[in-house]
C-alpha cells in the first residue's frame with residue numbers, strides 16, 4: 163500500500179488511507195488541535211506547536227518513520243506511525259502507534275489501518291510489530307488484536323496519565339509470519355478449499 167487505498171467504515175463513510183505527505187501539514191495540525199488532551203498524552207511531541215508538525219513534514223523519511231493517515235475528504239481523522247530501527251538487535255521489529263479522532267471511534271478504523279500496517283511491515287521485511295497499549299483501553303487492545311497482535315507482557319505503573327497517576331502498559335506483539343498463516347487458514351476454511 164504505497165499509494166492510497168479506499169476503506170469503508172461502519173457508518174458507511176468512505177475514507178482514504180495513505181502515507182503522510184508534505185502537503186498534509188495544515189490538515190495534520192488541525193487533526194492534533196481537535197484531539198482532546200487525554201488522547202494527546204499518547205503522543206511524544208508537543209503537536210499543538212505548528213513548528214513540530216512542520217519539522218515532521220519537512221523531514222519525512224519513510225525508512226525510519228512511516229506515518230499513515232486516514233482522510234475524510236481533506237480532513238485527517240487518524241494517524242498511525244511505524245517506527246523502524248535500522249541497526250542492532252531490534253532491526254527486525256517495527257514499533258506502532260495510533261490515534262484516531264474520537265468522532266470516528268468504534269467504526270473499525272483503527273482495525274483497518276492496523277491491518278494495512280501489518281501488510282506494509284511484511285513488505286519492509288519486518289518480522290515483528292510491537293505496540294505499547296494502556297492496559298485499561300479495551301478499544302486499543304481489541305483493535306491491535308484484530309490486526310494479529312497478541313498480549314505479551316504487562317509493565318505495571320510504567321507511564322503517567324494527565325493527572326500524574328501511574329498507568330499499566332500492555333506490550334502487544336504481532337508475529338507477521340503467523341499473521342499471514344492464520345489469514346491464509348481462515349480464507350481456506352471460509353472457501354472450503
Ligand SMILES: CC(C)(COP(=O)(O)OP(=O)(O)OC[C@H]1O[C@@H](n2cnc3c(N)ncnc32)[C@H](O)[C@@H]1OP(=O)(O)O)[C@@H](O)C(=O)NCCC(=O)NCCS
Nearest residue numbers: 259260261262267268269270271272273300301302304305
Ligand atoms: C485505540 C483506538 C486507536 C481505537 O480506534 P477505533 O477506530 O475506535 O478502533 P476500532 O473501531 O477498530 O475498534 C476496535 C474494537 O474496539 C471496540 N471499541 C471501540 N471503542 C470502544 C469502547 N469505547 N469501549 C469498548 N470497545 C470499544 C470496537 O467495537 C472494536 O471491537 P470489535 O473488534 O469487537 O468490533 C482509539 O480509541 C484511540 O485513538 N485511542 C487513543 C490512542 C491509543 O490508545 N492508542 C493505542 C496506543 S498506541
